[in-house]
Amino acid sequence: MPRAGLDPETVVAAGAALADETGFAHLTMGSLAQRLGVRTPSLYKHVAGLEDLNRRIAALALSQAADAVGAAVQGYAGRDALAAAARAFRAFVVEHPGRYAATIGVEPSGPDDPAAAAGQRLLGAFTAVLRGYEIAESDVDHALRLLRSLCHGFATLQAADGFRWSADIDESFEWLIAFADRGLRAM
Amino acid sequence: MPRAGLDPETVVAAGAALADETGFAHLTMGSLAQRLGVRTPSLYKHVAGLEDLNRRIAALALSQAADAVGAAVQGYAGRDALAAAARAFRAFVVEHPGRYAATIGVEPSGPDDPAAAAGQRLLGAFTAVLRGYEIAESDVDHALRLLRSLCHGFATLQAADGFRWSADIDESFEWLIAFADRGLRAM
């Protein structure tokens, strides 16, 4: 039997891709093994189990989201940075709904959890956006939570098809960006 | 063997309670049957299966959330109404994390889906809040989506323990309410 040449990175990447295609809820060890041309138990040589796989996919997603937001923000400040960050984040979630879903509900296992570190990086990208606004030191945490809630809420509701009524979604999102910008400016 | 006297409402209510206590992910047909003092297959006389149970729990949660928000808003307008609605919504999610989690990811099966109707009622409660602000007709949908994203995002992030860093969460939430009020007022 020839080796398939798998390693944890390959397995996690394939799992993330499969989750994006078929939905996070439908990601099983069996379906992932099949996609990789391997029998189910073989996956356990690379990940500790389904929960470990989920955690790793979440870490990958957060890391990629942080990269996307960080890159989008480069060279911008103030409203432009905010808009770029928000759009990049939403685009990421819309393009990778499965892996983003994996990030909901993961609680970091320990202080050295890669998912937690990736989450911090994502947070850092948003913190950079806030530097373009005149926000009191004591308000930065609140503003960060606000931005995160806003982006997360909109993205997940859209991903879950939670917006079913009239008006155009893209327009709503631009409206949301304008709203946040106005609010942050008027501190 | 004496009858247990179950009906769909009892089963769904017990399921919602169990989800709140042990987490939505741990809700199984088996654990629910045990709590009701009945064997697993008996539940199928009242609900069509796990997916149907989830959908019904989601409908219950949305309906209760709509009641809570609607009641909280009574007699208030403007900022007071906004604060009351937001606090009531968050309180509901914090007190009933399991059943609220059931609402994430349910897609309405048809036009007569009770979950969709309950969702509309919840939306209506927030729409009432917006009437206290001077918002152009064309912006109401956008503002509604904003409020929903904000509340949903904050509540789910908190429920998932997504806020792990410094500053006080209640304070952040009040800050968020003030932010939204300011933004809506300045239309």
Added chain:
DNA sequence: CAGATTTGGCTAATGTAATTAGCCTAAAGC
């Protein structure tokens, strides 16, 4: 290069949970 070791596949077996089939009796209606 031969032999030893580690690595990454595999089959087989176990445990848990959802679901279906089919039985059997308590409750409700006549």
Added chain:
DNA sequence: GCTTTAGGCTAATTACATTAGCCAAATCTG
């Protein structure tokens, strides 16, 4: 009381996750 229906039950099937233990391919070492 007799019939019907509704709501329990046991038993069986299926789908997954997971573990145990085998075996060959890579890799390392002398």
